[in-house]
Amino acid sequence: MGLLDFLGDIVVFVFPDLVNDKKISHKTRKIFLALLVIVSLCYVGIFAFCIFWGIKKDNIVLPILGILGILLYLYRLLKTAKEYKESQKKLDKKTVMEFFDNFAHIWDNEPVADKEIIDTILDNSGIVNGVNVLDIACGTGVLFPYYLERNVNSITAVDLSPEMVKIAKNKIPQANVICGDAEEISFDTSFDCIMIYNAFPHFPNPQTLIENLSKCLSVGGKLTIAHGMSKKELDEVHKKSAGKVSNILPESEELANLLSPYFNVDITISNDEMYLVTGTKR
Numbered sequence: 001m002g003l004l005d006f007l008g009d010i011v012v013f014v015f016p017d018l019v020n021d022k023k024i025s026h027k028t029r030k031i032f033l034a035l036l037v038i039v040s041l042c043y044v045g046i047f048a049f050c051i052f053w054g055i056k057k058d059n060i061v062l063p064i065l066g067i068l069g070i071l072l073y074l075y076r077l078l079k080t081a082k083e084y085k086e087s088q089k090k091l092d093k094k095t096v097m098e099f100f101d102n103f104a105h106i107w108d109n110e111p112v113a114d115k116e117i118i119d120t121i122l123d124n125s126g127i128v129n130g131v132n133v134l135d136i137a138c139g140t141g142v143l144f145p146y147y148l149e150r151n152v153n154s155i156t157a158v159d160l161s162p163e164m165v166k167i168a169k170n171k172i173p174q175a176n177v178i179c180g181d182a183e184e185i186s187f188d189t190s191f192d193c194i195m196i197y198n199a200f201p202h203f204p205n206p207q208t209l210i211e212n213l214s215k216c217l218s219v220g221g222k223l224t225i226a227h228g229m230s231k232k233e234l235d236e237v238h239k240k241s242a243g244k245v246s247n248i249l250p251e252s253e254e255l256a257n258l259l260s261p262y263f264n265v266d267i268t269i270s271n272d273e274m275y276l277v278t279g280t281k282r
């Protein structure tokens with residue numbers, strides 16, 4: 001009985017982390033989730049019996065413990081299942097496009113980060129005099145003036161949303177702005193720097209995106225994935241107002257692992273002010 005209890009406790013308190021550990025395969029995570037459901041429900045049954053037994057024996061302690069136990073185990077199970085469902089969510093590109101089309105006309109009204117943070121991001125991204133930059137998911141082109149300030153040689157930009165692209169095209173005449181899907185796009189030339197700023201969680205297939213962008217970079221070129229706020233803040237903003245078009249931003253180490261087949265990862269920063277991962281193409 002003691003051993004059974006011990007195993008049950010392990011399943012209920014350790015398995016939630018395993019269910020949502022992205023380093024583990026989908027199939028194994030599903031098995032952990034199934035075991036967690038079975039064991040949690042067994043425990044709920046045991047606690048329900050405690051309530052029943054306590055009432056029968058006129059013992060107030062057992063029903064209280066039983067109710068607390070049921071609440072704790074159900075809370076843990078539901079929280080884990082919700083996180084698992086979230087991690088399995090597949091974004092739909094049409095929905096993403098329409099969502100950002102609707103926001104395009106007000107996008108520039110709210111600056112998302114201050115100049116100091118953007119400068120720090122660009123300083124770490126190799127955006128210097130004479131480079132050819134590809135801005136992925138450029139939106140209305142918020143970074144274009146910053147590229148110009150640094151005297152880049154050329155600015156090419158891609159965005160899925162036609163309405164965002166319309167505005168970006170009018171921002172500065174020097175930029176070549178293309179409406180397209182960055183997970184599939186290809187170019188005849190290669191770039192020195194690729195920037196994905198404030199956009200990574202909106203891509204349904206991050207691995208495909210990274211692999212595709214690695215083909216657009218020169219050897220020695222830099223890919224930057226950055227946000228002008230903390231991961232925690234960003235995930236909260238997305239949860240509140242853009243859940244259907246956003247995945248959770250991966251931990252910076254997790255993103256570094258995604259980059260590693262094609263890039264030497266140079267910098268990973270994830271702090272209260274920003275999130276930044278850069279890699280140099282091998």
Ligand SMILES: C[S@@+](CC[C@H](N)C(=O)[O-])C[C@H]1O[C@@H](n2cnc3c(N)ncnc32)[C@H](O)[C@@H]1O
Nearest residue numbers: 100137138139159160161181182197198199202
């Ligand atoms: C949060 S906005 C950020 C825009 C801009 N980088 C900024 O910081 O203001 C995300 C952008 O990603 C674009 N996007 C989403 N999925 C995309 C895809 N598959 N290919 C290209 N752009 C995409 C959206 O259209 C949207 O403009």
